[in-house]
Amino acid sequence: MTSQCQPERARPTNHRAAGQTRPRVTVITPAYNVANYIGEAIDSVLGQSISDFEYLIIDDGSSDRTVDEILRRISEDSRARLITMNHAGASAARNAGIMQARGDFISFLDGDDRWHPTFLEKQLALLESLGPDVAAVFARARVMSESGRVYLLRWQRAGRYDFDDMLIRACPPRTGSSLLIRASAFSADRLFRDLKSAQDLDMWLRIQRDSGMPYFWGGNKYLLDIRVRPGAISRDHQARFAALESLIRDHSLDLRRYPRNLAYVRPSVFAYRSGADDVADRWALAVRQIGWRMLVLDSYGWRVLAWSSLTPRYRKLLRSASGVARSFVGCLVGAGGAVLR
Numbered sequence: 001m002t003s004q005c006q007p008e009r010a011r012p013t014n015h016r017a018a019g020q021t022r023p024r025v026t027v028i029t030p031a032y033n034v035a036n037y038i039g040e041a042i043d044s045v046l047g048q049s050i051s052d053f054e055y056l057i058i059d060d061g062s063s064d065r066t067v068d069e070i071l072r073r074i075s076e077d078s079r080a081r082l083i084t085m086n087h088a089g090a091s092a093a094r095n096a097g098i099m100q101a102r103g104d105f106i107s108f109l110d111g112d113d114r115w116h117p118t119f120l121e122k123q124l125a126l127l128e129s130l131g132p133d134v135a136a137v138f139a140r141a142r143v144m145s146e147s148g149r150v151y152l153l154r155w156q157r158a159g160r161y162d163f164d165d166m167l168i169r170a171c172p173p174r175t176g177s178s179l180l181i182r183a184s185a186f187s188a189d190r191l192f193r194d195l196k197s198a199q200d201l202d203m204w205l206r207i208q209r210d211s212g213m214p215y216f217w218g219g220n221k222y223l224l225d226i227r228v229r230p231g232a233i234s235r236d237h238q239a240r241f242a243a244l245e246s247l248i249r250d251h252s253l254d255l256r257r258y259p260r261n262l263a264y265v266r267p268s269v270f271a272y273r274s275g276a277d278d279v280a281d282r283w284a285l286a287v288r289q290i291g292w293r294m295l296v297l298d299s300y301g302w303r304v305l306a307w308s309s310l311t312p313r314y315r316k317l318l319r320s321a322s323g324v325a326r327s328f329v330g331c332l333v334g335a336g337g338a339v340l341r
Contacts, residue, residue: 023079024104025053025120026183028097030090031111035065037227040148042073044114046080049121055080056097061087066111091192091199094176098186106181112227113177119223123180126219134160135213136181136204138173139223146229151332158220163208164257167248170266171201172218175226185211197243205251241271241279261286265300272307275319284308 027045031038038057045055057074059067059082067084074080085096094108105124109115119139127137143152156172166172173179185207192203208214244267252260264283271280287295287304295301307315 022102022104023052023054024050025124025180026097026101026103026106027053027055027109027120028094028101028106029055029057029109029111030060030093030097031057031062031066031070032060032087032090032093033062033064033066034111035062035069037112038066038069039073040114041109041111042070042080044116044119045109046073046077047117048115049118050124051079053079053120054101054103056100057082058093058097059084060089060093061085089194091194095191098191101183104183106183106186107179108176109224110175110177110226112229113175114225114227115177116223116225120180122221122223123219126217127180127182130217133213134215134217135185135207135211136173136179137217137219138178138180139219139221141175141178142222142225144225144227146227148225148227150225153222154226156218158218161216161218162214162257163205164255166201166204166208166216167251167255167263168258168265170270171198171204173200173204173216175224176200177224177226179216181207182213185213187211195243195247197240198247202247202251205254209254237271237274237276238279241267241276245279245283259290259294261290262294265295265298265304268304269300269307272304272315273319273322275316277312277315281308 029038029041029045031041034041042055042057045053055074055077057070057080059070061084067082070082074082083096083100085093097108098106105127107120107123123137123139127134130137140156141154142150143154144150154174156169156174161169161172190206190210192199195202204216208216248263248267252263255263264286268280268283268287271277271283284304284307287301288308292305295305310318
């Protein structure tokens with residue numbers, strides 16, 4: 001057990017002994033100061049249409065009522081148990097769950113998201129219908145406000161995704177709560193790394209590259225709701241983009257079907273939207289080296305061309321207009337400033 005994945009200060013403590021029967025699925029929820037939402041997440045797992053699973057809830061050193069809410073919800077369900085650890089971050093919490101998982105499949109649900117009742121049933125049916133070279137399947141998601149009101153659908157194409165698709169399209173699963181993964185995709189040296197950003201994308205890429213199962217598969221059903229709230233949105237854009245740049249630099253070496261610089265297309269758009277023009281301009285310069293013919297065929301490609309052709313003044317005006325529109329929609333759906341871009 002490496003210190004990166006399970007530091008000594010974060011050694012987990014079991015609050016409930018696991019049963020003897022091997023479950024089909026292990027569900028893992030990392031939870032940190034989500035007392036207002038964790039009950040809804042737990043209920044959505046325990047209310048699944050299939051019951052052959054174990055549920056590991058990893059409290060990552062919460063300082064609010066999260067643990068009390070967890071214990072209250074799982075007190076009469078033997079499938080669920082609480083594991084507590086000192087605060088070490090979401091990656092360490094997920095790894096603590098993986099290392100105790102007994103299921104043939106593993107799925108993650110963040111403590112402020114919720115699954116639809118048939119999430120596990122339909123994900124299992126899809127994954128088991130595919131070949132052994134598919135490591136994971138992921139579902140489409142609806143986006144909800146902090147209050148739980150759905151206001152947006154997140155669409156991605158259905159079908160097979162290889163390593164190039166995963167990196168170039170900037171993590172099509174979009175959220176860790178959307179996947180069902182073969183437990184054999186993980187190993188002692190293939191766990192979540194403690195990165196400042198994009199830990200999920202890094203993990204999925206390493207699974208595709210190293211596990212012998214090079215494909216993920218996108219489903220066509222909306223099976224979960226992800227919550228967008230101010231406290232969950234990173235405001236440290238510079239740190240986020242620095243981590244993302246490092247990830248792209250390392251993983252783009254393994255691209256086979258696309259030029260390396262194409263991996264900067266979507267991050268360039270995200271950086272322009274966030275006002276990080278220095279980072280965005282540097283990435284857009286790399287993107288332009290690909291040539292306009294490939295870029296105009298991609299919806300994000302022409303956005304990079306458009307953003308990079310604007311003066312700083314017009315970029316600022318565009319961001320301001322977008323911010324006003326998002327605030328207006330936020331008022332309508334009760335999401336405040338947390339409306340997803």
